Every structure is written in C-alpha cells, then in structure tokens.
Amino acid sequence: MKDKIGTKANPMLLKTPPQSSEYTMHVDEKDGKEVLVCTVGKTILHYDIRCVNDLHTMLKQHGDWMNLGSADEQKPAKEGTVEAWGRSEGNPVGGWYGLKKGLRGRFGMYIPPLMEKLGLAEITHEAKGNKMRAI
Template identity: 80%
Template sequence: MTIEQGTKENPWKLQTPPQSSEYEMYKSEKDGKEILVCTVGKTVLHYDYRCIADLHEMLKQHGDWIDLGSTDEQKPAKEGTVEAWGRSLENPVGGWYGLKKGLRGRFGMYLPPLLEVLGLAEVEHNPKNNRMRARVS
C-alpha cells in the first residue's frame, strides 16, 4: 500500500525556484476549508487550497511566461507577477490566497514549485527573477 503524496504523513518535498531552500507542503483542513500547509524551517504558512487550480487556470489564460515576483506580505508586489495575482482583488477569491495574517505573502515563491511537481506548470530555476508558465500537454 502506498501513502498518497501531499498528506501530512507524506508531504510534497519542494525547493524554492532558485533551488536555494527546501520546504514541504501538504493538503489539510482548517475550519471546514481545504488549505495548503507550507512549512519553511519553523515558519508555517497557509494558503487556500483552490489556489492550485486557480493559478493553473490563470497561467493557461495568460499563455506565456510570467514573472514570479515573490515578496513578503508587508511589501507591495510588482504588477503583472504571480505574487501580485495571488493577492489581487481581481483573482477568483478577490484577494489574498494566503490565510495567516502577516504571513500571506511569498505566494510567488512557494506555489510555483508545487504546480511544477504536479505537472501543471514549467518553472525557471535561475538565481533570481524566475518565471513560470502553464505546461502545454
């Protein structure tokens, strides 16, 4: 019997786009809502689970490479980036996919590698200024 990946017992083991840091993600539930739990060192972030499908759909509609633009919640996100989309009033949830106030940023750092592992996107792995796009099947 194999344990399904993406669970607390068997999390996805990921690396940031520059491949400079390792972290884990898994699907969980909080207050009746499906969430992604992202553990980076001792820091635990939560994202709305639907961000996987929503980000994939946005990438398909965008049709080309898009800058990741990862930054902390307290800093403004560069327009036209994955990070800006992950907190935009124009996205499907009408705001932040990050769920823990103070730790809602870094969407453009931690979500792209998950979409890559799931086969939904291609992600660049340069030291900085990385981009992603929907995987063409």
C-alpha cells in the same frame, strides 16, 4: 490532485525556484476547509487550496511566461507578477490566497514549485527573476 500533495505525516518535499531552499507542502483541514500547509523551517504558511487550479487557469489564459515576483505580505508585489495576482482583488477569491495574517505573501515563491511538481507548470530556476508558465 490533492492526494498527490501529501499529508502531515508524509508531506511533499519541494525546493524554491532558485533551488536554494527546501520546504514541504501538504493538504490539511482548517476551519472546515481544505488548505495547503507550507512549512519553511519553523514557519508555517497556509494557502487556499483553490490557488492551484485558479493559478493554472490564469496562466493558461495568459499564454506566456510570467514573472514570479515573490514578496512578503508587508511589501508591495510588482505588478504583472504571479505574486501580485495571488493577492489581487481581481483573482477568483477576490484577494489573498495566503490565509495566515502577517504571512500571506510569498505566494510566488512557494506555489509555483508545487505546480511544477504536479505537472501543471514549468518554472525557471535562476538565482533571481524566475518565471513560470502553464503546461
């Protein structure tokens, strides 16, 4: 899976769920651990690479569409959304999959398109209120 995501020299190009903005994703190493590096303009976010498999497993168990609910770290995530799960103490890492303090949110914006491109999920592409489900 990780070899499909790309490298710093050759990152994967993705679009946000509404198809309104482009960003890149690649795998790198930070503090001895593999991480997803998400570059949105000049902003760089890091996510625990485990999030891809963990989210896929959770969505399979959920068995239906789930709202993405993307939100910045400083804002609360709507309950029952992918964003809320990505920062919940009840997920497999016991909290945030986002690793960069102050920029740990937006999990529901940037991880679902990666999973869609990897063939693990499908997402809707509306202007607002997008959802995803496992394939």
